[in-house]
Amino acid sequence: MPAGAQTSDLVSHNAFRVCADPANLPMSDKSGAGYENKLADLFAEKLGLPVAYTWYPMATGFIRNTLRANRCDVVMGYAQGQELVLNTNHYMTSVYTLIVPKDGDLAAVTTLSDERLKGKRIGIIAGSPPATHMARNGLIGKAKPYHLVVDRRYESPSADMLKDLTAGDIDAAILWGPIGGPLVKQGYPDLKVIPLMQETLPPHLFYRITMGVRQGEKVWQRKLNSLIRRNQKEIDAILIDAGVPLLNDMGTALYGADN
Structure with a gap:
């Protein structure tokens, strides 16, 4: 006591x-x-x-x-x-998400092993768990990495990634859902947030x-x-x-x- x-x-x-x-x-x-x-x-x-x-x-x-x-x-x-x-x-409980143009050719993708992602340039936070899945599926070579640990007063990798996606500099973005989901809802009506719930190999993404x-x-x-x-x-x-x-x-x- x-x-x-x-x-x-x-x-x-x-x-x-x-x-x-x-x-x-x-x-x-x-x-x-x-x-x-x-x-x-x-x-x-x-x-x-x-x-x-x-x-x-x-x-x-x-x-x-x-x-x-x-x-x-x-x-x-x-x-x-x-x-x-x-x-x-x-x-x-939440999950990493794949974010793509709502009307694009990736809008129906639900897993990182989908053939439609081959050859695409995907934004990824360096060192985050989905990077392992991307490497396993041959997607890292063309990926665009963004910093994991930053001072958000001066740098905002998630927001930068979504801006690059909208501008066409990358074809898709992978973000932690509690970050990506709200950012898309607030300012990116033409983007679709796809929860990556179907990955069966480690590491888990939820x-x-x-x-x-x-x-x-x-x-x-x-x-x-x-x-x-x-x-x-x-x-x-x-x-x-x-x-x-x-x-x-x-x-x-x-x-x-x-x-």
Whole structure:
């Protein structure tokens, strides 16, 4: 009990303190326009607290300089299984997506082994899991890589990729669904987002997303788990409205979105 009291005492009782990137749309930004900002507003409302942000670029040192420094108490979106944080239960499962012109010859493609992708120039975030599938299917030679870890205040690889696709510099783009889906919904009506749910070989392309708290903060973790469980429908509504492709827990089917 004393240990639990000590760890939970690190969590503010006066504000819902969120660690976030100030320029990471569609997830978060300083204006509050991202869907993670809206999730933070929802959780703060349920807790009866104001939101207070600690802003730091989502790059090397993010957790060390925010959560571990006790400057904030929760990261709104963190992949399940990351050892830098203690994960809550997941509140969404999503997947990497193939993004193509809606009326083009790739609009019916659903897997990276599709012959119609042969010889095409595909944009890919360097080092991301779909790159392994692209290499296996002979698509890397003509691929256009974009940086994985950047300071989004100065560089935006996902937005650059979609601009290049619209301009015809690449034939298709592969993006993490919670990034690509909202960006396309916001500004690219002529593009189609195709969830890559049918890849059977590793690595899998769907991931469960949790909230991240400090290691040892079991009391706080349980409180957030309870909030996730009791407010899942409202969480889903925020994500679906943003354009995030949501999957079932096993990553085998979409739910809740217009398809």
